[in-house]
Amino acid sequence: MTDLFDKHRPIAERFERMMELGVNAVGITNDQLISPTRAMIQGRETILAGTNNYMGITFEKAAIEAGKKALVEFGTGTTGSRIANGSYAMHKELERELAAFLNRKHCIVFTTGYQANLGMISGLAGPRDTVYLDADSHSSIYDGCTLSGAKLVRFRHNDAADLDKRLSRSEGEEGGKLVVLEGIYSMLGDRAPLKDFVELKKKHKFQLLVDEAHSFGVLGPHGRGLADEAGLEAEADFVVGTFSKSIGSIGGFGAGDHPMFETLRYAMRPYMFTASSSPATIATSIAAVKTLAREPERRDALRRNSERLFNGFRNLGFEMGCEDVSPVIAVKCKDEPSTIMMWNALLKAGVYVNIALPPGTPNRLCLLRCSVSAAHTDAEIDQVIATFAKVVAGR
Amino acid sequence: MTTDKPIIDEICRLLAPHNPKGIALSAATDIPKELNIDSVGVLDFIMEVEDTFDIEIPMNVVAETHTIGDLVKVVEARIRKA
Numbered sequence: 001m002t003d004l005f006d007k008h009r010p011i012a013e014r015f016e017r018m019m020e021l022g023v024n025a026v027g028i029t030n031d032q033l034i035s036p037t038r039a040m041i042q043g044r045e046t047i048l049a050g051t052n053n054y055m056g057i058t059f060e061k062a063a064i065e066a067g068k069k070a071l072v073e074f075g076t077g078t079t080g081s082r083i084a085n086g087s088y089a090m091h092k093e094l095e096r097e098l099a100a101f102l103n104r105k106h107c108i109v110f111t112t113g114y115q116a117n118l119g120m121i122s123g124l125a126g127p128r129d130t131v132y133l134d135a136d137s138h139s140s141i142y143d144g145c146t147l148s149g150a151k152l153v154r155f156r157h158n159d160a161a162d163l164d165k166r167l168s169r170s171e172g173e174e175g176g177k178l179v180v181l182e183g184i185y186s187m188l189g190d191r192a193p194l195k196d197f198v199e200l201k202k203k204h205k206f207q208l209l210v211d212e213a214h215s216f217g218v219l220g221p222h223g224r225g226l227a228d229e230a231g232l233e234a235e236a237d238f239v240v241g242t243f244s245k246s247i248g249s250i251g252g253f254g255a256g257d258h259p260m261f262e263t264l265r266y267a268m269r270p271y272m273f274t275a276s277s278s279p280a281t282i283a284t285s286i287a288a289v290k291t292l293a294r295e296p297e298r299r300d301a302l303r304r305n306s307e308r309l310f311n312g313f314r315n316l317g318f319e320m321g322c323e324d325v326s327p328v329i330a331v332k333c334k335d336e337p338s339t340i341m342m343w344n345a346l347l348k349a350g351v352y353v354n355i356a357l358p359p360g361t362p363n364r365l366c367l368l369r370c371s372v373s374a375a376h377t378d379a380e381i382d383q384v385i386a387t388f389a390k391v392v393a394g395r
Numbered sequence: 396m397t398t399d400k401p402i403i404d405e406i407c408r409l410l411a412p413h414n415p416k417g418i419a420l421s422a423a424t425d426i427p428k429e430l431n432i433d434s435v436g437v438l439d440f441i442m443e444v445e446d447t448f449d450i451e452i453p454m455n456v457v458a459e460t461h462t463i464g465d466l467v468k469v470v471e472a473r474i475r476k477a
């Protein structure tokens with residue numbers, strides 16, 4: 001008999017190597033949350049600088065009250081999908097609120113952002129179509145592509161000329177074409193050069209989906225994401241986003257203006273065959289969308305905080321993931337063992353960041369990845385910089 | 396484009412940077428397993444193959460391509476199609 005676990009031996013061995021260094025970088029426990037930016041970890045008060053809590057919105061009074069009310073009035077769960085059990089009024093309210101915020105005609109919410117990508121990509125593209133995806137795409141995009149059964153063509157990261165070449169190679173083939181980009185790439189924090197990609201629409205006919213997971217609520221004059229920032233929303237046919245970052249809740253959405261958009265509800269397996277979000281989750285998400293719309297100053301605070309951390313790291317001479325300032329700030333490190341040791345030293349000094357290692361990173365990079373929050377104080381940012389100065393500088 | 400050289404030689408040349416241990420390459424060599432290249436590394440290598448021969452090798456095809464011999468067959472078929 002072949003043990004089904006045999007194939008996972010390399011993973012187990014890698015994990016053991018990490019544990020030999022005395023570090024479990026993928027299994028920390030937050031024993032208590034003190035605020036959106038502080039938690040008790042291993043008995044120490046720790047600054048959270050790796051949680052994607054961009055708006056620092058997880059302890060908002062209005063959202064917590066709305067969540068409590070929904071819990072009491074609608075119960076703990078929906079016990080099924082919206083196709084099987086029907087929607088709760090709040091699901092529809094959230095879709096209306098989001099559509100209004102995004103200035104889109106249609107919006108569909110999903111139970112997670114991961115499922116939003118799975119659903120949207122596999123709903124839009126089928127076996128006769130081709131999906132062109134950026135090489136650095138998030139795993140949920142890769143998995144959505146696999147689920148679609150479409151032909152999959154990968155192009156070089158943020159390289160519109162490379163996509164142009166690949167679109168030309170399949171010129172004249174039957175079927176639709178979907179190009180998938182991200183607003184802010186989750187590992188290095190760089191933005192897609194949207195204008196260059198949109199320019200290709202004149203030459204090659206394709207539809208464009210932008211995953212604004214890290215840019216929704218963050219970029220643009222209305223906080224709608226990269227397409228909003230670039231003034232190219234009309235060219236982004238479909239938007240995907242998540243509630244797990246700027247919304248501080250859990251869930252995801254797909255939105256667009258296509259007249260047949262609502263048909264996707266009956267064509268997306270990751271929407272149809274999983275339970276819908278719980279009432280409390282939906283209620284907190286609605287409250288958070290309203291907060292984002294009402295308090296654009298949060299975006300300004302996030303931008304200031306991001307610049308403060310970015311400039312602090314630059315002054316320490318670090319090589320960063322990219323030259324654009326975004327709330328994702330990744331410091332490039334030499335190799336895996338030193339990255340693990342530094343990550344651990346940061347944690348022991350009271351700073352939590354993400355560790356990102358190959359193959360989960362572009363170009364086999366080893367990264368200490370920070371995400372900035374609007375709720376970080378200047379003192380917290382400065383402490384993160386000072387701790388990096390001690391632990392990382394000169395390594 | 397260098398299709399006049401045997402395809403296998405060209406593929407071995409492209410694999411050289413991914414083969415720091417200098418393992419002897421043949422049609423039977425399993426690219427990810429024997430050269431210990433992770434899933435993303437294989438996709439990056441395939442992009443180089445696509446550009447060298449100016450062909451398209453969709454990711455769906457990569458999933459079923461393991462050995463250098465498999466890859467040579469894919470490249471041959473795709474050059475003919477182009």
Ligand SMILES: Cc1ncc(COP(=O)(O)O)c(C=O)c1O
Pocket residue numbers: 112113114115117138140182186211213214242243244250251252
């Ligand atoms: C680019 C991107 N898309 C999608 C997701 C999935 O979102 P969620 O955490 O809501 O499943 C994430 C984050 O995990 C992401 O970084």
